[in-house]
Amino acid sequence: LLEREDEIEQASEPNENSITEQETPVDSIEIAIETDWSDTNHFDLNRPMTRAASDDEYDSFENRASENLTLADHLLWQLNLMPLTERDTLIARVLVDSINTDGFLDADLEEIIEALAEELDDLEYDEVECVLHQIQRLDPVGIGARGIAESLTIQxxxxxxxxEDVSLALNLVQNHLALLTKKDRTGLRRALKCDDEKLDTALELIRSLDPKPGSNICSSDPEYVTPDLIVRRNLDGWVVELNSDALPRVGINQTYQNFIKSGDKSETNDYLKGQLQEARWFVKSLKSRAETLLKVGTCIVEEQTEFFEKGPVAMKPMVLADIADRVDMHESTISRVTTQKYMHTPRGTLELKYFFSSHVGTDSGGEASSTAIKEHLKELISNENPKKPLSDNxxxxxxxxRGFKVARRTIAKYREMLGISGSSERKQLF
Known part of the structure; x- marks a missing residue:
């Protein structure tokens, strides 16, 4: 886990020469999760702590959310990290200014070219589109699209x-959105030339996407975070690594270290040796915290692999004790480790606590997470007849x-948590 920057500054105050920033961060640790990829493309819908340090060292975990910014600021911040030419940067800024709060590009590229005509000579459509594609690689996923079809395709x-599941989903969003809007299952089956099971799988994949990728970032009180972990997939499985941009770059000044080691036995030098030892401990503590966060994050991804493949509907029930047992730490430590710590994934930037949820029973005797139940609930309500909305019963x-044992009062609670009104309020007369 990473210490907050003001604590790092305070630690350096007693002897500013003991600790100095270096360009070498804590080494990133990459762990591939073993997964059976023979079934990758199938979507099935239907303790005491052993370390010496005290829990107290985790009490200062912090929220590193940045100050309130706009969606444009969020995109420009990312663009500043990219190796763009001055010409491309100017094009990018105009494009960003044309992205609305839902995350879509409001202007045609021809209008962008016209707006830049006085500043850039010989500006062509392909050049502007190339820069737009660079913007579409930024967070949130699906940003800068020229319509819902392009946004969903990017996601x-x-x-x-x-x-085949992904191919059907791509075909659907690129060519048959009108049928999807009408909820015309017969038309979709005919257009996609598939059966109900394959159609449901493609629809489930599409439901896991965000139709308005910019809306979750733009709000009256926006909050931005720097993810502590990055999750990506390679040929060997899911990989979890530390975000080097979130790691403090702190180390020991070698020159002063050698000076103190070769010094005399005076009281002053003894004091400096004490400060040097504290500096060493501090650097080691930062690295230990980062490694602990990585270990916990890796365990979470291992437990929730189905989520990364299929979305929230496949979230497994998981509590703090499950991870605590695996990493041999106390539940309270896991709670603090996962609070206000974020993971950047192909499905968005999520707080680690998001992956923990209560459970309900299933007809098969197993358990399902409340997150998955809520996702099923949203799906059922989104597909209901607006003139005859579904009651909680x-x-x-x-x-x-579908195999889930959920009481009516639990349905009401989950519905309220999702911000969904009761059936009488959802009813549409016309």
Whole structure:
């Protein structure tokens, strides 16, 4: 886990020469999670602590959310980290200014070219589109698209999945959005030339995407965070690594270290040796915290692999004790480790605590997470007849048909947590 920057500054105050910033961060540790990739493209819908340090050292975990910024500021911050030419940077800034709060590009590229005509000579469509594609690689995934179809296509590609399920989903969003809007299943089956099972799988994948990628960032009180961990997929499986940009770059000044070592036995030098030892401990502590965060994050990804493949509907029930047992730490430590610590994934930047949820029973005798139940609940309500919305009792029955034992009062609680009104308020007369 990483110490907050003001604590690092305070630690250096007693002897500013003992600790100095270096360009070498804590080494990133990359751990590939073993996964059976033979089934990658199938979406099935249907303790005492052993370390010497005290828990107290985790009490100062912090929220590193940046100050309130706009979506444009968020995008420009990322663009500043990219190796763009001065010409491309100017194009990018105009494009960003044309992205609305939902994350879509409001202007045609021809309008962008016209706006830049006086500043840039010989500006062509392909050049502007190339810069736009660079913007579309930024966070949040799907940003800068020229329509919902392009945005969903970008998000599907970012998942890094292959197979017939993804091909059907791509075909649907690129060519048959009108049928999807009408909820015309017969028309979709005919257009995609697939059966109900394959259509449901493609629809489930699409439901895991964000139709308005900019809306979650732009709000009356926006909050931005720097992810502590990055999750990506390679040929060997899911990989979790530390975000080097979030790590403090702190080390021992070698020149002063050698000076203190070769000094005499005076009281002053003894004091400096004490400060040097504290500096060493501090650097070691920072590295230990980062390694602990990586270990916890890796365990979470191992437990929730299905989530990364299929989305929230596949979230497994998981509590703090599950991870605490695996890493041999106390639950309170895991709670502090995962609070206000974030993981950047193909499905968005998520707080580590997001992956923990309560559970409900299933007909098979197993358990399902409340996150997955909420996702099923959202799906059922989104597909209901607006003139005859589903009651909580009916929703409970329908979830039971899917194998989930959820009481009516629990349905009401989950619905309220999702910000969904009751059936009488959802009813549309016309």
């Amino acid at each position: 599907l590609a970012a998942l890094g999945l292959l197979g 009916k929703l409970s029955q329908m979830l039971s048909e």
